[in-house]
Amino acid sequence: MDKNLDIQIVEALKAYLASGVEDQVNYQKFYLYSIVTHSTAIEGSTVTEIENQLLFDEGIAAKGRSLTEQMMNVDLKDAYLYAFKIASENPIYTPQLLQQLSALVMRRTGSEYSTIAGHFDSSKGEFRLCNVSAGIGGRSYLAYNKVPRAVDDFCEWLNKEIAYVYKTDIAACYRLSFEAHFRLVTIHPWVDGNGRTTRLVMNMIQRQLGLVPSIVRKEDKGEYIQSLVDSRENDDSTIAQDVMLSHHIANLNRRTLQYQENDTVNLHPDTVNDTVNSQNDTVSELKEGLKRIYIAIQKNPEITHSQLVEIFNISESTAKRATRDLKKLGYIEREGSDKTGRWVILK
Incomplete structure (x- = not known):
């Protein structure tokens, strides 16, 4: 033993x-x-x-x-x-x-x-x-x-x-x-x-x-x-x-x-909504969880929700909520379909 x-x-x-x-x-x-x-x-x-x-x-x-x-x-x-x-x-x-x-x-x-x-x-x-x-x-x-x-x-x-x-x-x-x-x-x-x-x-x-x-x-x-x-x-x-x-x-x-490392707890819906409701537009003002998602998309605009799930150990619904809120904030938009499209970086 x-x-x-x-x-x-x-x-x-x-x-x-x-x-x-x-x-x-x-x-x-x-x-x-x-x-x-x-x-x-x-x-x-x-x-x-x-x-x-x-x-x-x-x-x-x-x-x-x-x-x-x-x-x-x-x-x-x-x-x-x-x-x-x-x-x-x-x-x-x-x-x-x-x-x-x-x-x-x-x-x-x-x-x-x-x-x-x-x-x-x-x-x-x-x-x-x-x-x-x-x-x-x-x-x-x-x-x-x-x-x-x-x-x-x-x-x-x-x-x-x-x-x-x-x-x-x-x-x-x-x-x-x-x-x-x-x-x-x-x-x-x-x-x-x-x-x-x-x-x-x-x-x-x-x-x-x-x-x-x-x-x-x-x-x-x-x-x-x-x-x-x-x-x-x-x-x-x-x-x-x-x-x-x-x-x-x-x-x-x-x-x-x-x-x-990932601080995925900041992807809690409440904290995401707090970020969406804020008036700050700079990346530095994003909640840590959203920031990590955004940086991952910047590095790979063709990244999928399934890949975000694997990388950050989060649920698919949480990954989709994060990209949705990033779109609301004006950081990204989607070009093409969910399967074959890509993310467009706006900021």
């Missing part, structure tokens, strides 16, 4: 919360969308965060994406909304609760199975009645007939750990959530959706303990999966804990720095 990481997570979380990043309009919603997008991406989804935002908020399907992967994202989003709701109620973890969460995750993409051991339905969160292994030639998971007892033991362990962990010990709380994820995914209770469901449980525990939920980013997929393999092979779960903790520290630091 890397004790230095325990110190770093406290510092990273303190800086993250002190920055005010969570005070941004709709930040919690878009952070959840990020969790969902990355979790499904690890399982093969190609839907982007922007596409998920449009899918979740506007009901606009992503072009070129399969219906299955889009439904995978919708189901996981709904499962998270439910899990985060009950996390605030200090729930008791039971096999039935875990099956309920899995059923939400697999609601539209689950299937019915008939095996020698019997019939089960993954869309209902039912435990597998067949043996599974990790890929071709991979290590076999627990025999299906041992799953119910293993899940019972897991729930008993988890409830006891949550009851006795010191809520003020941030590192210990995060390590508990990572340990729970590792233990449950190692049991592999379901025939499908184990990764998504066990990461959901991990985030639910974090939310219950008052922590900022961690994101397993698709860019870290290889190291994340290898850490789970190494932990199993070495019978040492701290390997996975350290990797996931280091990834979370890096993500918190990345988001804090991004917020401080």
Whole structure:
């Protein structure tokens, strides 16, 4: 166990919360969308965060994406909304609760199975009645007939750990959530959706303990999966804990720095409208957020709203509101269509 990481997570979380990043309009919603997008991406989804935002908020399907992967994202989003709701109620973890969460995750993409051991339905969160292994030639998971007892033991362990962990010990709380994820995914209770469901449980525990939920980013997929393999092979779960903790520290630091550099909170509608209502016409008098958008357009008059979303980590509606207000102020105007046109600099 890397004790230095325990110190770093406290510092990273303190800086993250002190920055005010969570005070941004709709930040919690878009952070959840990020969790969902990355979790499904690890399982093969190609839907982007922007596409998920449009899918979740506007009901606009992503072009070129399969219906299955889009439904995978919708189901996981709904499962998270439910899990985060009950996390605030200090729930008791039971096999039935875990099956309920899995059923939400697999609601539209689950299937019915008939095996020698019997019939089960993954869309209902039912435990597998067949043996599974990790890929071709991979290590076999627990025999299906041992799953119910293993899940019972897991729930008993988890409830006891949550009851006795010191809520003020941030590192210990995060390590508990990572340990729970590792233990449950190692049991592999379901025939499908184990990764998504066990990461959901991990985030639910974090939310219950008052922590900022961690994101397993698709860019870290290889190291994340290898850490789970190494932990199993070495019978040492701290390997996975350290990797996931280091990834979370890096993500918190990345988001804090991004917020401080871009100051996107100044794109709040109220501050934008304050700028629009002012009488100053010079760039220096623009609110910082609008100024950054304006400078980006100056540098690239063909920049799109989607690109502004990526650069400044804002919603598409916020990007459109900013360009609209820049037009009202007389700084820019649009020439041509939204897709093939360009911005014209007026000042």
